[in-house]
Amino acid sequence: MTVTTRTVEYPADGLTMIGHLALPSGADRRPAVLIGPEGPGLNDFQRYRADALAELGYVALAFDIHGGRWFADPEEMLARCRPLLADPDRMRGVGRAALDVLCAEPRTDPDRIAAVGYGTGGAIALELGRAGVGLRAIGTVNGLITGRPGEAARIGCPVWAGVGSQDPIQPAAQRDAFAAEMQGAGVDWRITVYGGAEHAFHHPPTDPDGSLRPDGTYGQTVLPGVGYHARHAERAWRDVVDLLAECVPVSG
Template sequence: MRGPPAVDSRTRTGGPRSAVGPEGMGLSDVERDRADAPAEPGYVAPAFDLHGGRCPSDPEEMPARCTPLLAGSGRTRDIGRAALDVLRAEPRNGPGRIAAVGYGTGGAVALEPGRDGAGLRAIGAVNAVTTGRPGEASRIRCPVWAGVGAEDPVMPSAQQAAFTAEMQAAGVDWRLVVYGGALHAFHHPPVGRAAVPGVGHRPLHAQRAWRDIVGLLSECVPVTP
């Protein structure tokens, strides 16, 4: 994970900006398409890279790379800062209208700039109800939306409770949506990899989560004509 995160540089329409954090497997075609999706309602949404251009395909390699990343907030925070620096340099919109959205490991990255006091307008995290250093959530000054599967073994009920307790104690405007029956990575379509216990695509819940994210962005960083 050396070097700054790469950013998908394809041209997008002007408007508010949203960094899109990929899942643990990195910047795949699925993630690039996910970054393209906000462009339709008018957002500039680069996707950053977690693995320097690689997409680990081995079910054992991905957690081996992501677990150390998630073990401490330092590296995730560095990635989040680098992604925000790219967004702030984007000339197609004025400052102060930035949101962070992430999936899985990318969702953990999206939360850290908020805990670091970055001036975000909204944070959305799917399958990433991670907690930070004691007291740092009080630096979050924007609404936080999180979505997780009820049957997610990576983010179980105890982790969900710890996340909500952190947000509540810090006085954050937070929302947690638990999708009944959904596993980890319920939002990621099958891509030919071997089945992993506790991981499974649920298209209905994926659509609902996307609608929730669009609602968050519309509320907090609306597109203006």
């Protein structure tokens, strides 16, 4: 399938966000997916996720969270992300701005939209659900952030979450709290725990500019407990694709 891509700029969180929109071939309306990036920001690998979904027939928007920046320094990244993650309304604002861009695309079927995110992007996807946005599915990898009391009851779609068993940033206690929140709210939820995987296991090692390292080693400083796991990265992607095939199939 031929994929067409373009850069989209839009305001959010006091910044000019620079997203990546990927369209499948044809002119008909298609189900659509928001794709949220990891804490460091949006890079070519995450743009590729949108392209891969467009090849499957989805309209896909890889949205931005830092106004076009990629944070190579973990401390700088945390200084930006921690206040954002602590403020559900800010996260919702970032997510809604991207959703507006996706809905404005004529190829998007507004009644068939899913949100998938990684790390900070996954937390944003969940906050859209807690805000009552009419999504068909939510997927979050390493973004198992609990919300404000009672708001998970607004989630009206299946939620799938993936996390590494050795992730110190999303430890077992956090997984249990997330599960209790989803179960208490009556959400259709599930968690996949990838044995032996650490935080950000789904993202290959990068250089400081966000480009992938050809030798498979990290060219930038990473936090303790962060590590790539190639087999589980592939499995997590298949789990995302399966979630979309179940909840927002490209046909029917």
